[in-house]
Structures are given as structure tokens and as C-alpha cells.
Amino acid sequence: MRIGGRVNAAIEILQIIQKNHIPASIALKNWGINNRFAGANDRSVIGNLIYDALRKKNLFAYLQQDDSARAILLNVLVRDWGEKVDKLNEQFLSDKFAPAPISAKEKKLLEAKIKKDKIPDHIIANFPHWLEEPLKNIFASNFVREGEYFAKRAPIDIRVNSLKSTVQKVQKSLMRFQVQNGLIVKTALRIETGKKQEKSPNITASAAYQKGWFEVQDLGSQIVSFLIGAKAGEQILDYCAGAGGKTLALAANMQNRGQIFAYDNDRERLKPIYERLRRNGVRNVQIIAPDNNMALDSLVGKIDRLVIDAPCTGSGTWRRRPDIKWKLNQNRLNEKIKQQREILENSKKFVKKGGQLAYISCSILQQENDEQIEQFLRENKDFTLKKANIFWQEHFPLEQELKPYFTQYGLILSPASCQTDGFYISILERSKNDN
Numbered sequence: 001m002r003i004g005g006r007v008n009a010a011i012e013i014l015q016i017i018q019k020n021h022i023p024a025s026i027a028l029k030n031w032g033i034n035n036r037f038a039g040a041n042d043r044s045v046i047g048n049l050i051y052d053a054l055r056k057k058n059l060f061a062y063l064q065q066d067d068s069a070r071a072i073l074l075n076v077l078v079r080d081w082g083e084k085v086d087k088l089n090e091q092f093l094s095d096k097f098a099p100a101p102i103s104a105k106e107k108k109l110l111e112a113k114i115k116k117d118k119i120p121d122h123i124i125a126n127f128p129h130w131l132e133e134p135l136k137n138i139f140a141s142n143f144v145r146e147g148e149y150f151a152k153r154a155p156i157d158i159r160v161n162s163l164k165s166t167v168q169k170v171q172k173s174l175m176r177f178q179v180q181n182g183l184i185v186k187t188a189l190r191i192e193t194g195k196k197q198e199k200s201p202n203i204t205a206s207a208a209y210q211k212g213w214f215e216v217q218d219l220g221s222q223i224v225s226f227l228i229g230a231k232a233g234e235q236i237l238d239y240c241a242g243a244g245g246k247t248l249a250l251a252a253n254m255q256n257r258g259q260i261f262a263y264d265n266d267r268e269r270l271k272p273i274y275e276r277l278r279r280n281g282v283r284n285v286q287i288i289a290p291d292n293n294m295a296l297d298s299l300v301g302k303i304d305r306l307v308i309d310a311p312c313t314g315s316g317t318w319r320r321r322p323d324i325k326w327k328l329n330q331n332r333l334n335e336k337i338k339q340q341r342e343i344l345e346n347s348k349k350f351v352k353k354g355g356q357l358a359y360i361s362c363s364i365l366q367q368e369n370d371e372q373i374e375q376f377l378r379e380n381k382d383f384t385l386k387k388a389n390i391f392w393q394e395h396f397p398l399e400q401e402l403k404p405y406f407t408q409y410g411l412i413l414s415p416a417s418c419q420t421d422g423f424y425i426s427i428l429e430r431s432k433n434d435n
Contacts, residue, residue: 001038001039001042001097002091002095002097002098003088003091003095003098004091004092004094004095004097004098004099005042005095005097005098006042006045006046006049007049007073007077007092007098007099008097008098008099009031009035009038009042009046010046010049010050010053010069010073011069011070011073011099012031012069013027013028013031013046013050014050014053014054014069014072014073015069016031017050017054017323018069021327023323023324024050024051024054024321024322024323027050028043028046028047028050031046040199041199044197044199044200045197045199048194048196048197048198049073049076049077051153051322052076052080052081052153053069053072053073053075053076054322054323054325054326055126055150055151055152055153055318055319055322056072056075056076056080056126056151057072057126057322057326058122058123058125058126058127058128059075059119059123059124059126059151060072060075060076060079062119062123063075063079063109063112063114064106064109064110065109070099071106074102074106074110075110078110078111079110080196081196081197082196085102085107085110085111088102089101089102116144121136121143121144122147124144124147124148125143125144125146125147125148125150125151126147126148126150126151126325127143127147127150127325128325128326128328130330131328131365134365134366134367135147135364135365137366138364138366138405138407138412139405139414142416142417145416146414146415146416146417148416149319149414149415149416150318150319150325150414150415150422151318151319151322152319152415153193153194153195153319154193154218154319154320154415154421155190155191155192155193156190156191156192156193156200156201156203156216157188157189157190157216157217157218157219157222158170158174158179158188158189158190158191158203158214158215158216158217159185159187159188159214159215159216159217159222159248159249159252160187160188160189160213160214161187161212161213161214161215161248161252161280161281162187162252162255163212163251163252163255163256163280163281163282164211164212164213164280164281165208165211165212165213165214167181167186167187167189169208169213170189170208170213170214171189173206173207173208173213174189174191174203174206174208177191177201177203178191178192179191180192183219184219184223184396184399184401184402185219185222185223185226187222187252188219188222189214190219191203203216204216210279211279212279212280212281215245215248215249215276215280217245217249218420218421219418219419219420219421220316220362220413220418220420220421220422220423221245221246221249221362221421221423222249223413223418223420223423224246224358224360224413224423224425225246225249225250225253226249226253226395227358227391227392227395227425227427228246228250228305228307228358228425228427229305229356229358229391229394229395229427230250230253230254230258230260230305231254231258232254232255232257232258233254233257233258234254234258234259234304234305235258235259235261235299235302235303235304235305236250236254236258236259236260236261236303236304236305236306236307237260237261237263237299237303237305237306237307237347237350238250238260238261238262238263238307238309239263239264239306239307239308239309239343239347239350240263240264240307240308240309240310240311240343241262241263241264241269241270241273241287241309242264242266242269242270242273242309243269243270243271243272243273243276244262244270244272244273244276244277244285246307246309246360247260247262247273247277247282247285248276248277248280248282250307251280251282251284251285252280252282254284256281256282256283256284257284258284259284259285259286260284260285260286261285261286261287261288261295261299261303262285262286262287262288263287263288263290263296264290265290266290267289267290270287270289270290273287274287299350300349300350301349301350301351301352301353302350302352303350303351303352303355304352304355304356305355305356305357305358306347306348306350306351306355306356306357306358307358307360308343308344308347308357308358308359308360309360309361310339310340310343310344310359310360310361310368310372311336311339311340311343312336312340312361312362312363312365312368313328313332313333313336313363313365313368314362314363315328315362315363315364315365315422316361316362316363316364316413316414316421316422316423316424317362317421317422318422319415319421320421333365333367333368336363336368337367337368337372340361340368340372341372341375341376344359344372344376348376348380348383351430352430353430353431353432353433354429354430354431354432355429355430356386356427356428356429356430357383357427357428357429357430358425358426358427359372359373359376359410359424359425359426359427359428360423360424360425361423361424362421362422362423362424363422363424364412364414364422364424366407368424369407369409369410369412369424369426370407370408370409370410370426373385373409373410373426373428374408374409376428377409377428382430382431383428383429383430383431384428384429384431385409385426385427385428385429386427386428386429388404388406388407388409388410388411388425388426388427389406389411391427392404392406392411402417402418402419403417403418404417404418405417407424409426410424410425410426410427411424411425411426412424
């Protein structure tokens with residue numbers, strides 16, 4: 001396919017996403033199934049167009065005075081990818097599968113300079129308007145900068161599995177991908193994502209991945225896995241284990257010593273964990289299926305560290321899943337808040353006296369973070385807060401470049417402040433004595 005056909009396909013897919021409110025990944029998959037003539041490079045470029053359009057949908061619609069799929073995608077091509085309007089028109093005119101040529105009015109708007117001081121903050125930041133106030137409460141003067149970083153493509157982050165390999169061995173095995181190290185977590189590596197039409201590398205097809213030498217895991221997730229503070233020999237309950245990303249990181253941090261119980265109330269979410277544990281050489285994890293109440297009940301009052309990676313709106317993952325940014329609404333947020341409160345209430349009994357509860361979310365919204373912890377502490381006097389600046393310094397005492405947002409009850413990692421997805425963590429300690 002030539003660029004015109006790819007752009008036309010992207011317009012068609014984005015229209016489906018906008019009309020039917022389906023996930024971008026599903027829309028792209030369906031298009032690929034129905035258009036098997038498209039090669040892997042075609043699908044990759046079309047996917048890049050779609051995701052870049054969704055990342056900056058607000059701004060591009062505003063600049064073009066048009067929120068149609070065509071208007072937004074033309075802005076991706078010209079403003080993000082650096083394509084020239086006249087050159088695009090030449091390509092469109094010579095391709096019967098291309099969209100209509102760019103009109104004089106469209107060209108004028110596409111080539112107009114952006115005057116940020118004349119544009120509302122939430123438009124430049126590409127945040128939903130209804131979230132402007134709550135996000136300004138978190139990011140303050142960094143609101144626009146954070147939004148611009150959330151609208152960038154995310155890198156591919158790697159956690160080297162210290163149970164099976166070393167940073168040096170993984171770097172050597174992935175040398176062709178220009179792997180970076182020197183990140184805040186010693187076992188973390190990074191591959192910058194492709195630009196414009198470039199295809200992101202499929203590193204999970206490598207022999208090193210198949211041998212369990214590394215996992216793909218955002219740096220923020222790796223950081224919070226360290227902040228949990230799990231030590232070899234402890235009893236850990238990962239209460240919302242899902243596919244097991246943090247479970248695997250905890251096992252490596254504990255050097256396969258002690259016991260991790262991986263539980264999730266959704267059997268489907270747990271499916272991938274079995275193969276991942278085997279591939280990573282993890283031996284200290286016991287999986288507890290959602291219907292195994294006896295095994296779960298036996299852990300009451302015995303857990304050193306309870307880890308709650310709470311289900312949430314996923315607002316911290318907007319770089320990778322920009323479509324969910326525009327589908328989020330108050331009802332969806334309320335559903336997640338209710339789930340989180342139920343999980344906190346149902347799981348607190350597992351923490352032994354003197355033990356800790358680590359509450360994590362991949363959200364940047366106060367309602368899912370500080371407000372949950374505030375209510376929990378108000379209702380559970382036997383738990384006290386561990387100050388976030390204290391547990392941050394315990395693990396990263398010399399770090400100067402990354403500056404998380406320290407909130408009243410925890411801390412937030414973000415793309416602009418920490419070069420990560422958005423994550424929240426709060427750590428609570430249970431009293432050693434009965435109150």
C-alpha cells in the first residue's frame with residue numbers, strides 16, 4: 001500500500017472507533033482480518049497513524065476547526081510527521097485508493113502556527129475538559145507539560161530477570177535495537193519507540209525473551225515494585241495479580257526466597273501467569289484461583305506485605321492506550337472507586353500485625369488514589385501511613401533526575417516528572433498491638 005491508501009484506511013478505522021466507541025486495538029485487528037492484502041508494514045503504519053491521532057485528538061480538532069477523522073489524521077501527517085501538504089496532494093492524486101486531495105482551506109489551517117497562549121490549557125494538554133480541575137490539583141503549573149508528555153509515544157521498557165540473566169547479557173542479545181541503560185532501576189533497560197512510520201521492534205520474538213531473560217514492563221511499574229520493599233523470606237500476597245507483571249518482579253527482588261501468593265478474582269486475567277512463571281524460572285509463587293476460598297482464608301493475619309494493584313481507570317497508561325482517555329466518564333470512574341473500596345475492605349484482614357499494605361494504581365486521579373487512602377485510614381485506626389518521601393529515599397536515595405509528585409498520602413510517577421507511565425503508590429503499616 002502507498003501512503004494514500006494507508007491514510008484512507010486510517011480514516012476509515014478512526015471513524016469506526018469514534019462512531020462505535022470500540023477499543024483501537026480491536027478496530028485495527030478487525031480491519032486487518034477484513035483486509036488481508038495489507039502487509040505487516042502497512043498495518044504498522046496505519047496503527048501509528050491511529051494512535052498518534054488519538055493522543056492529540058483534542059488539539060488537532062481545535063486547530064483544524066473540525067473533529068472529523070480526516071481532519072485529525074491530516075494534522076498527524078503534517079504537524080507530527082512533518083509531511084508537506086503539496087507533496088501529500090501529489091501522492092493522493094496519483095493513488096486511486098487515497099482520500100480526496102487537501103483543499104486550500106485545509107492547507108491554510110494545517111500550515112498555521114500554533115499560538116499556545118491563545119489556546120485553552122486542556123486543549124494543548126490533550127486532557128478531557130472535565131478532568132482539568134482534578135488534574136491541575138495534582139500537576140499544578142505542570143498541567144500542560146504533563147499533558148504534552150502523555151500525548152507522546154511511550155518507549156519499550158524491559159525488566160531484566162535477575163533469576164536467569166544479567167543486564168549485560170540482555171543488552172548484548174538485543175544490541176541491534178540500541179538498548180539504553182542507566183535508568184533508576186538497575187535491572188531496567190529501554191528501547192526508544194519508532195518515529196513517524198517506523199515499526200516498533202517485536203522484542204518478545206527474540207530468543208532472550210523466550211528463555212525468560214527479560215520481561216516487557218514499564219519503568220514505573222518496576223519502580224513501584226521496588227518501593228513495595230519485599231524482602232527474601234517474607235510472605236507476600238499479591239491480591240490483584242492479574243497477568244503477573246509485579247508478581248514476577250517481586251519474585252526476582254526476593255531472589256526466589258520466601259513465598260508469594262498470587263490471587264485474582266478473575267480467572268481469565270490470571271491465565272498468562274502460569275506460562276510467565278515457568279519461563280522466568282520463578283519458584284516461590286503459589287497461585288490461588290478465585291474459587292479457592294480455603295487457601296485464601298488460611299492467610300488471614302499472616303501476610304508481611306499485602307500488595308493491591310487496584311483495578312482503575314488506567315489514566316496513567318494514556319500514552320499507550322490513548323483511546324481510553326476519551327471514553328472515560330464519571331460513571332466509569334465511580335465504578336472503579338467502588339471496586340477499589342471493596343478490595344481494600346476485603347483484603348486488609350490478611351495483613352499481620354506489624355505488616356504493610358501497599359496500594360498501587362496506574363491512575364493519576366486523586367479519587368482513585370489519595371481519597372481512597374484517606375477514607376481507609378479514617379475507617380481503620382490500626383493502620384498508619386508511611387510517608388512517601390521516606391520510602392522513596394530508602395530505595396532511591398541518590399536519585400536527582402526523577403522527581404515524583406509527593407501527595408498527602410503517597411506519590412505519583414508521571415511521564416514528564418519520571419519518564420514513566422502514570423503510577424500511584426501509598427504504603428500503610430498495621431499496628432503491632434490491638435487498638
